[in-house]
Amino acid sequence: MPLTLTLTEDVLPEGAEKLAIAKITEAMLKWHNLAGNEIMKSNITAMVQVLPKNATYAGGEEFSGVWVEWKVPSFAFTDRDVQIGFGQDVTDIIYELSGRTQPRENIYINVVHAVDGSWNFNGVAMTNEQITQAISTNGVSQ
Template sequence: MPLTLTFTEGVLPIGEEKQAVAQITEAMLKWHGLAGNKVMTPNITATVHVLPKSATFSGGQEFSGAWVEWKTPSFAFTDREVQQGFFTEATDIIHELSGGKQPKDQIYVNVVHAVDGAWNMNGRAMTNTEIGAAIAQG
């Protein structure tokens, strides 16, 4: 499940990006009841993008933002309690790692779902049912 973190330069102190990846990954696993799952944990990957302020915008104007985006199979993040809990926790993680400087209303969290069957694990396309069976093994 790829996690993409995008920050305007200066939102997080240099080096805190790794902590953000670790904490947000842990939160995602926790909210889905998968903490410690040996199948799911290594299948959570992440990329971090740090952009200059001249490349991040709100309302067409330069600003400093933070974006947390997951790409997941369509069964993830479907429970409203999971959505609310994870989104709040992810926002709090970024806010705290920024030293309290990044306003929570400038931290954005979203989820993009894949079409059932269009998810690759272990080198093959898997359906939601197949992924669920693999996760149940871990």
């Protein structure tokens, strides 16, 4: 499940991106009751994009922002409590890692759902049901 963390340079101290990815991954697992599920964790990948200050905008003006985007199967992030809790956790993670300087209102989170059956999980295209079965073999059910 690809996680993309995009941020304006200098929002986080250099090197803190790795810790941000680890913490955001753990938050996703926690909110989906999958903490400790190595099968799920091993299928979470991440990409970090740090953009120059003159490449991030809001309202047509340069600004410093953070964008967290997940691409996930359609069963993920569907519960409203998960959406709210995960959003709060990630906002807190970025805010704290920025040294409490990144405005919370400039931390954006979104989720893109994949078509059922098109998700490549453990190297095989799987349906939501197959993914749920694979996850549950780790002793943690969805």
